Amino acid sequence: MLFSARIFALCASLTATAALGQGFDTSAEAAYVYDQGTGTVLLAKNEDTPLPPASMSKLMTIYMTFEAIADGRLTVDEVLPVSAEAAAYDGSSMFLDTTDRVSVEDLLRGVIVLSGNDASAVLAEALSPDGTEAGFARLMTQRAQQMGMMNSTFVNSNGWPAAGHRMSMEDLGILANRLITDYPTFYPLFAETEFAFDGRVPSNSRNRNPLLTLGIGADGLKTGHTQEAGYGLTGSAKQGDRRVIFVITGLQTREARAEEAERLVNWAFRQFAEKEVATAGTRIAEAEIWMGDAPTVGLTVAEDTTLLVPVLNEGGIDAEVVYSGPIEAPITAGDQLAELVINLDGLPEKRLPLVAETDVARGGFTTRLRTAALVLWDKFGPGADTAEEVPEEA
Template sequence: MRIRTILYLFLSLLFIFISITPVFAQEDEQALDLASDAKSALLMERDTGTIIFEKNANEPLPPASMVKIMTLLIVMEELAKGNLKKNEMVRVSENASSMGGSQVFLETGEEISVDDLIKSVAIASGNDASVALAERISGSEQSFVKRMNEKVAELQLKNTRFKNVTGLPAKDQYSTAYDMAVIAKALLQYEDITTYTSIYEDYLRKGQKNEFWLVNTNKLVRFYPGVDGLKTGYTSEAKYCLTATAEKNDMRMITVVMGADSVKKRNHATSEMLDYAFNHYETEQLFAKGDVIKTVPLLKAEQRDIQIVTGDSVRTIYKKEKPYENIKTHVKIEDDFSLPIKKGEQVGVLTVKDNNHVLSETPLIVDSDIKEASFLTLFKRTLENLSKAR
């Protein structure tokens, strides 16, 4: 492998790590008296990854059903790739229907749509639905769990290990408030996930004799304005957990609470973190996800000009009383491209600075597959260039 290719791969991995590594708030924020009833907690702004508050955020703890955030992340990836369709019918195995804990009472041999299975996981935390999706995607729950842990490694998370797709008690299954926030951040890149997690109530098999009432386990969806996800969790070991997200004034926050003694205390800790964020912070969007940053001519590509776009929304976050005064952006694009390039592949980075202080670094990607030009295409271009030179 050429040295340049090795260097490119190294830089790509580095940029991916940067893009998912949140910036911690200043020390004075860490003295905030928030989430006092939680064993561990964290408050993060979604787009910038800025952590506004954390409490024991890197302490490994049992995550209970918050495991399903990773389950849903892989499901959404499969939908985006076209490997899974929402209207596809999935046959429920005996293994899936036998899951204990929270369930939607799927029956062995029953056929149910992927869309309804996602609803069952996102709203009612159905363990049986989670396993049914895992088996459809990977063939077995354990194969799916292997993929979950591969995703953990891809996200550069050091304190998470999954043993199942449900969050049911399992030896050596653990995560942290920080890790759960990063997984939630990745899931929220799929914007339609909140169309599921924001539903307070719905029905499975509506109108049939065996219809089942789905009620959201996250009551803040109904009682805290702006909350539209994500996932609760409870076991006797983990106690009451919640990874939540809320959006107000075009600013989205992620909160994680682990180890609260009651639903009331869990919801209170979440609410006070959200209150603090929305009362004291604002964001400003510089670029939307998918905005064209630069068009680059590429002689050797089938498509002569390639568009380089933002891989995510680019924002700044600041305290309301302390806005930034000298925001500048810097675009770095790779000097040379190895063809072919797949849609979504990173080819550069957009850096946002306030004076010399780096506020964020966002991956720049190509917005379509870029194929190597055929001999005929290159020949035609050569003729065109010769004609223009005359």
């Protein structure tokens, strides 16, 4: 039977009802905004729709290159040849040719800072099982699915327009989060604003990320643009202890992309704040016990818990403790028995596990006798339904 337990204490700082989450109206075709520390999705618009990602799909090539370095298949100072196929790419480029042999480190900067289509293809061919970019693209799709990116299919390594080459904004958010958390040593590469490879084409040496020099904590990740995709950006910014990851696509101009990205970052940091909602060891509610040496057990969170809440609204939080019970003894302190379900308008439902505050041993003879008496009373006592069932007529 599903029970709803009476809540004793919930941090007094929780006095916000979110109406701001749904209040941001983005002009992007699709968008995804994620608060990393609390795991809160602040904005989701067409987030699971597979769309042309343009150069933002290079983030998958970068991630798989980081993996190859981490497991020893590549080294940062290893030099790689440039194939005719890689050198033939137009668009964003390191301006490589087939006489070049380029270090993995330079190629990574060429992809991250310069958005080099050629550099991305060189890395792809080096890691491909058959030495081709198409073979690497198949690996990209497989690895993406393993990472939970179920709306991503790759045809090439760099986002060059191709039928079927698609990613969702949520998938790009997942990928950005993994790049930041899995490879913190490499992540500072995304904040580099300039890379003048071998003195070639100095006018092409600037990072296209429009937020890096604005002083708002932006430190990555990747822009993208094709005629089909429009202008997009997978970005991240950190202010204090908070980090926000965001993805937008489908903007009509470079200027619109820059303005929308900055507006999103400012909104995410200014309109939401972290609040401690529960402290480990503080009793939140009680759950009923069956056949125990105590009739109830206190419920608490296993560790201090922080949520993201809007900063301007007034009102109360909608929180409920739910569990299936009564819960049969014995119970050990720390056993998960229930969930604290928190709802803030405009934000996803949050479910926090609740654990037993103390041990509850199985009751002795007196407890069993009392329980049996209660069962009999419920079945046969005043108010019990003891009417004889009358068979239906044939």
